[in-house]
Amino acid sequence: MDWSKIKTIFIITFLVLDVYLLYQFLKIRDANKYEIMSDASFEEKLKADEITFGELPKTLIKAKYLGATPKVFTAEDTKKLTGQRIASKEPSTVLIANLEKPLQLSSKFEPAELTAFLKGHVLYGDQYQFWEKNDKQQTITYFQQYDNLPLYHNINGMISFKFNVKNQVVAYQQSYLEGIEGMAAKKEEILSPLKVIETLHQKGLLKPKSKITKVELGYSTLIQLAASQVLAPTWRFEVNGKESLFVNAFEGQIIDFNSDEKMSVE
Numbered sequence: 001m002d003w004s005k006i007k008t009i010f011i012i013t014f015l016v017l018d019v020y021l022l023y024q025f026l027k028i029r030d031a032n033k034y035e036i037m038s039d040a041s042f043e044e045k046l047k048a049d050e051i052t053f054g055e056l057p058k059t060l061i062k063a064k065y066l067g068a069t070p071k072v073f074t075a076e077d078t079k080k081l082t083g084q085r086i087a088s089k090e091p092s093t094v095l096i097a098n099l100e101k102p103l104q105l106s107s108k109f110e111p112a113e114l115t116a117f118l119k120g121h122v123l124y125g126d127q128y129q130f131w132e133k134n135d136k137q138q139t140i141t142y143f144q145q146y147d148n149l150p151l152y153h154n155i156n157g158m159i160s161f162k163f164n165v166k167n168q169v170v171a172y173q174q175s176y177l178e179g180i181e182g183m184a185a186k187k188e189e190i191l192s193p194l195k196v197i198e199t200l201h202q203k204g205l206l207k208p209k210s211k212i213t214k215v216e217l218g219y220s221t222l223i224q225l226a227a228s229q230v231l232a233p234t235w236r237f238e239v240n241g242k243e244s245l246f247v248n249a250f251e252g253q254i255i256d257f258n259s260d261e262k263m264s265v266e
Contacts, residue, residue, distance in 0.1 A: 018142075021263060022125070022227075026193055035149050040232050041082055042201075043199050044082060044120055046197075046201065047147040047199065049198065049201070049206075049208040049209070049210075050208055050209040051201065051206050051208065051209070051211075051212075052210075052212070052214075053148055053197065053212035054212070054215075056192075056193045056194055056215060057192075057193060057215075060189050060192070061189070061190050061217065061227050061237050061249075062187035062188055062189050063187055063188070063190050063191075063217070063231055063232075063249065063250075064182035064183060064184050064186075064187050064231070065182070065183045065230055065231065065234035065250075066146065066181065066182060066183060066219060066231040067179075067180070067181060067182075067183050067185065067228060067230055067231075067234075068156075068157075068177040068178070068179060068180040068181075068228065068229055068231060069125065069177065069228045069229075070093045070156040070175065070176070070177060070178075070190045070227075070228075070229075071093065071175075071176040071177065071178045071180055072091045072092065073088070073090060073091065073094075073095045073174075073176075074090050074092070075090045076091060076092045077090075077095075078095065078097075078137050080123065081097065081121065081123070081227070082121065083099065083100050083101060083121060084097040084098060084099050084264070085097065085098045085099060085100060086158050086246050087171075091218075093175060094173060094174070094175050095101050095123070095173070096171070096172075096174075096175075097108055097171060097172055097174075098170065098171045099169065099170055099171060100173075101120075101194065102164070102166075102168035102169060102170050103117060103119065103168060103169040104166075104167065104168050105163060105167045105168065105169060106131060106167075107167065109140070111130035111166075114140070114142075114160050114161065114169070115129075117169075118142070119157075120172065121179060122159065122172070122188070123174070123176070124144075124176055125141060125143060125159075127144055127176075128131065128143060128144050128145065128158070128159050128174075129142060129143060129145050129150055130144040132144045133221050138162060138163050138164070138165075139141070139160060139161065139162055139163075140161040140163065140169070141159070141160050141161075142158060142159040142160075142161075143157065143158050143218075144157030144158060144176060145218075146176060146177075146180050146191065146231075149216075149217055149219060150176065150216075150218040150219070151184065151218065151220070151231065152218050152220045152234060152236065152246060152255075152257070153220065153257040154175075154177065154219075154220070154221055154231075155175060155228065156175045156176070157173075157176060157177040159173070159174045159175075160172065160173045160174075173200045178227075179216055180231075181242055183230065188250070189252070190217075190235075190249035190250055191235070191247070191249050191252055193215050193229065193235060193237075196237070196252070197213070197237070198249070198254045199252065200237070200245060203254075204238070204247075205245060205254070210239050210240060211239070211240055211241075212238065212239055213238045213239065213240065214236075214237075214238035215235065215236070215237055215238075216235075216238075217234070217235060217236070218233075218234050218236055219231040219232065219233060219234055219235060220232060220234040220246060220248070220255055220257075222248070231250070232250055232251070233249040234246055234248055234249055234250075235247045235249050235256060236253060239260050
């Protein structure tokens, strides 16, 4: 047997095998490289869709679930009110009042116009903050706040002023949550605003060219019982200066206040 020929055959065989293995390695490497390049970063995706937002909180935020009870307004409460006729029956969790003298508003309403009335003529009036003026429904809505954070769309914690065609406030309806306190000994970390923005984008809830104009934290009702309720910390993202997206800051659920259903964004 010619060992020199056998040696040559082995060398050629190993060279072919090495070339094949090198080819497979380069193929896998290029595939991984393409995958990494095609998997653009979150920031690049937002930039591609022209979605922008301002400065976000950089520190971790902690919060608690809250427990609260709807207040029952009594005659003892309403006798403190002046310049108004109480239309609701006591006791009741909803106070309805008609103003004896209408309160004139300016053509370009500013929340400050109702500040004095809230503080001087409404029970716990300093614990509410302006939400919106609805010209179609002729209402001005204020949400109750806790620790300077709003209680979003809580039927047991808001004031709705009614104004007429003369732009005069003529009545209001009020509800109030009392005994608000944390339900745990320690606060827990909530989802970061950036993480929620990423998930909203993945779910298609942030349309191309959207601008997040405001990000704030508040609370919304998680569990509604007959005599009490549980409130969860909630992120609110204002989009394009008008639309609001609400997300449970602990569980990451989209909150639709027009529906009883909640869609998870996790």
